[in-house]
Amino acid sequence: MSHRSFIWICLLPLVAVTAAFFLLPMARLVLLGAQGPHGLAGYLAILFEPRYRATLINTMVLASVTTAATLAIATVSGIFLQRHRFPGRAVLVAMLTFPLAFPGVVIGFLIILLAGRQGLIGGISSHLIGEKLVFAYSIQGLFLGYLYFSIPRVILTIMAAAQKLDPGLEEAARSLGAGPWAVQRDVVLPALGPAFVASGAIAFATAMGAFGTAFTLATNIDVLPMLIYTEFTLAANFSTAAALSVGLGLISWAMLALARSLSGGTVAATG
Amino acid sequence: MNAIVGHGASVHIEACAKTFADGTLALAPATLDIARGETLVLLGPSGCGKTTMLRIIAGLEQPDAGGRVLFDGVDITAVPIEQRNVGMVFQSYALFPNMSVAENIGYGLKIRGVARAERAARVAELVALTNITGLEDRRIDQLSGGQRQRVALARAVAIRPGILLLDEPLTALDAALRDRLRGELNRLLRSLGITTIYVTHDQAEAMELGDRIVVMRKGAIVQIGTPREIYFKPQSRFVAEFVGAANIVEAPVADGRLMLPGGVLPLAEGDTHPAAVAMIRPETIAIVAAEGAALTGTIDSISFIGDRQRVIVGGASDKPLTIDAPNTVAVTIGDRVGLSVAPDAIRLLPEHD
Numbered sequence: 151m152s153h154r155s156f157i158w159i160c161l162l163p164l165v166a167v168t169a170a171f172f173l174l175p176m177a178r179l180v181l182l183g184a185q186g187p188h189g190l191a192g193y194l195a196i197l198f199e200p201r202y203r204a205t206l207i208n209t210m211v212l213a214s215v216t217t218a219a220t221l222a223i224a225t226v227s228g229i230f231l232q233r234h235r236f237p238g239r240a241v242l243v244a245m246l247t248f249p250l251a252f253p254g255v256v257i258g259f260l261i262i263l264l265a266g267r268q269g270l271i272g273g274i275s276s277h278l279i280g281e282k283l284v285f286a287y288s289i290q291g292l293f294l295g296y297l298y299f300s301i302p303r304v305i306l307t308i309m310a311a312a313q314k315l316d317p318g319l320e321e322a323a324r325s326l327g328a329g330p331w332a333v334q335r336d337v338v339l340p341a342l343g344p345a346f347v348a349s350g351a352i353a354f355a356t357a358m359g360a361f362g363t364a365f366t367l368a369t370n371i372d373v374l375p376m377l378i379y380t381e382f383t384l385a386a387n388f389s390t391a392a393a394l395s396v397g398l399g400l401i402s403w404a405m406l407a408l409a410r411s412l413s414g415g416t417v418a419a420t421g
Numbered sequence: 422m423n424a425i426v427g428h429g430a431s432v433h434i435e436a437c438a439k440t441f442a443d444g445t446l447a448l449a450p451a452t453l454d455i456a457r458g459e460t461l462v463l464l465g466p467s468g469c470g471k472t473t474m475l476r477i478i479a480g481l482e483q484p485d486a487g488g489r490v491l492f493d494g495v496d497i498t499a500v501p502i503e504q505r506n507v508g509m510v511f512q513s514y515a516l517f518p519n520m521s522v523a524e525n526i527g528y529g530l531k532i533r534g535v536a537r538a539e540r541a542a543r544v545a546e547l548v549a550l551t552n553i554t555g556l557e558d559r560r561i562d563q564l565s566g567g568q569r570q571r572v573a574l575a576r577a578v579a580i581r582p583g584i585l586l587l588d589e590p591l592t593a594l595d596a597a598l599r600d601r602l603r604g605e606l607n608r609l610l611r612s613l614g615i616t617t618i619y620v621t622h623d624q625a626e627a628m629e630l631g632d633r634i635v636v637m638r639k640g641a642i643v644q645i646g647t648p649r650e651i652y653f654k655p656q657s658r659f660v661a662e663f664v665g666a667a668n669i670v671e672a673p674v675a676d677g678r679l680m681l682p683g684g685v686l687p688l689a690e691g692d693t694h695p696a697a698v699a700m701i702r703p704e705t706i707a708i709v710a711a712e713g714a715a716l717t718g719t720i721d722s723i724s725f726i727g728d729r730q731r732v733i734v735g736g737a738s739d740k741p742l743t744i745d746a747p748n749t750v751a752v753t754i755g756d757r758v759g760l761s762v763a764p765d766a767i768r769l770l771p772e773h774d
Contacts, residue, residue, distance in 0.1 A: 318515030321481055324502045325509035326529030326580060336528070340519035 179392050186389030195390065196397045202377065208289075209374040210401070213357035216293060220300040220353045221346055228308030229338070243309075247302040254299070254362020261295045261367060262286045289371050295363040300356060304349040311345035312338075344412075351409030355402040374398050429616035430492045430583030431457045432478060437488035439473050447473040449641040450488070457493075460610055460617040462631035464624060466663070470640040471620045472588060478618060479586050480505045492583060505584075508577030508615075512589040514569045516561045522572050523548070523557040529580035547575040550609070566594050567602060574606070578613065585610075585617045591626060603629055624664045628652070636660050652702075658770050661700040666745075668701045669770075670738050679767065683737035684716035689764035698770045703745040705766035708732065708752060714759020718742065720752055734760065 186192040196202045231243060249257060265271045266286040275283040285291050319341065323333045361375040368376050374394065382391035432455040439448040448470040455461045463471035476482040478490060480502035489498050497505055516525050523544050530540045548554055551571040556564065564572065570590060577585060591599045591606070607630050610617050621627055627634045628648045636644045636651060636659075644651060644660050655661035658669060672679045673696045679686040688697075711717050718737030723730055725748070732744045732752060737760055744760070752758065 316513055316515055318511040318513045319517065321479075321502070322509060322511060322515040322576075323517070323528070324481075325479065325505075325507055325586075326576070327503050327506075327532040328528075329503055332532060337517060337519075340517075343519070 258366025
């Protein structure tokens with residue numbers, strides 16, 4: 151047996167698994183999307199059918215806002231945690247990365263415990279202002295849940311990037327007369343740019359496709375994964391569900407590809 | 422005064438010590454005066470406290486309580502670095518990767534709110550001065566090590582600092598480039614006439630660049646002097662051995678002569694101490710005919726270096742003597758030779774330092 155054919159034989163299991171679980175269902179999904187009453191135009195429905203379009207926009211706005219808020223919070227805390235040593239720091243870092251261990255449904259449950267009808271915030275607010283604040287089942291609740299599970303992914307990337315930053319850069323800027331704000335604006339944030347792009351893309355893609363949290367909370371919010379679920383299981387509208395799935399995949403993939411080209415190939419798709 | 426730099430400030434450091442958070446004493450209380458326009462070199466092995474001293478002057482470290490730093494007589498101990506008007510060059514250069522060469526050089530002026538046109542003129546002036554014409558629009562990662570060093574220097578000088586602080590600016594370069602840039606840097610610092618504090622562990626750099634050298638060891642200043650004083654009149658064994666090559670000879674003294682196993686060497690000083698530790702520089706020992714010589718030995722090895730030859734002679738002293746002889750002297754291993762040293766080239770040192 152030649153060396154080359156040996157390698158091919160070793161690759162066979164991978165080829166079989168890829169074909170069985172990835173390529174074939176994917177091809178079937180793409181075909182299915184074009185087999186509705188409108189044929190290929192089924193794919194355009196995601197853009198032109200008002201309900202689908204509203205959901206798409208809704209989801210993208212939610213993902214964008216989540217990404218922006220996550221980056222802001224994770225940058226400030228990530229740089230702080232990287233620069234300072236204090237008692238309990240290790241515990242805090244562990245807690246911040248804890249949500250990585252939870253499935254979306256548990257995070258949804260936590261949000262209900264916090265801001266649901268029997269939630270903590272409602273209890274406190276009814277004591278203080280006589281009105282029970284409940285927002286777990288709204289877009290704000292979903293935003294909070296997404297924020298919670300996006301922060302760990304971003305904060306770890308930012309902390310790693312901040313660690314690699316040459317402390318001389320900040321000292322040089324200060325020696326040239328830059329105050330604390332100017333140092334952050336001109337030196338630290340630009341140096342963290344690639345980390346923002348990489349972790350931001352992952353946060354965005356994750357927020358676009360997260361299902362568990364949405365399913366637990368979203369009784370009256372339409373986000374794309376929920377729409378796919380309802381079209382598929384409740385309406386048995388397979389071709390629309392397939393078309394929406396392909397659309398969701400394309401948007402997330404495009405974001406990651408864009409981020410990868412901007413940041414030089416350090417973005418791994420997760421979520 | 423000079424058009425490139427506004428002015429130089431004088432520096433006074435008073436009882437500045439630094440103890441790190443873990444309790445290690447990085448710098449014992451040090452007092453030092455640096456004159457306006459002077460180039461002072463802080464020289465010593467790694468961990469001797471020279472960088473800590475520089476960072477205290479820069480304002481990147483605070484001295485322990487009681488220490489004070491004065492620029493032109495004004496106490497600036499509590500003033501942060503961004504208000505001290507110091508130019509600083511780092512060992513890593515610390516150039517901003519998100520800015521072009523010209524933006525790097527102009528950054529300090531931009532922060533100071535200097536108008537765009539004036540800034541551009543000043544940047545052009547420094548680009549010409551540091552010989553990096555044509556590189557203005559390059560990114561930092563497109564520059565060689567030597568070019569980065571020039572940009573870092575131009576950036577530090579652009580703000581017309583009162584004091585220029587350089588932390589091992591040539592260490593990251595390879596040997597040939599380092600020698601060339603050392604000469605260039607020397608001419609540039611002389612022409613700027615700015616007060617300069619230069620940290621290095623390289624004694625050749627210290628000799629060439631310093632008006633005065635401060636030799637440091639284990640967090641303390643061990644000697645301050647001109648390069649000639651440091652080289653010819655070291656006050657301790659450590660300085661003698663750290664700066665240049667030195668033969669350290671331990672021998673009894675009788676009748677103003679050093680009594681060595683291979684003969685005697687007359688001393689200049691009327692030293693009556695019964696024993697001495699003496700330093701003899703390799704280039705001050707002459708190889709002469711063995712007959713009639715006061716000190717003799719046998720040649721153990723010869724290394725031909727080019728401009729000179731390094732000869733090791735055994736049997737003359739308690740340890741083999743290193744001699745830098747002219748490259749024309751004909752010697753062979755095993756030769757019995759006489760050695761002569763001018764009495765004033767023998768420097769007596771304290772036995773302990």
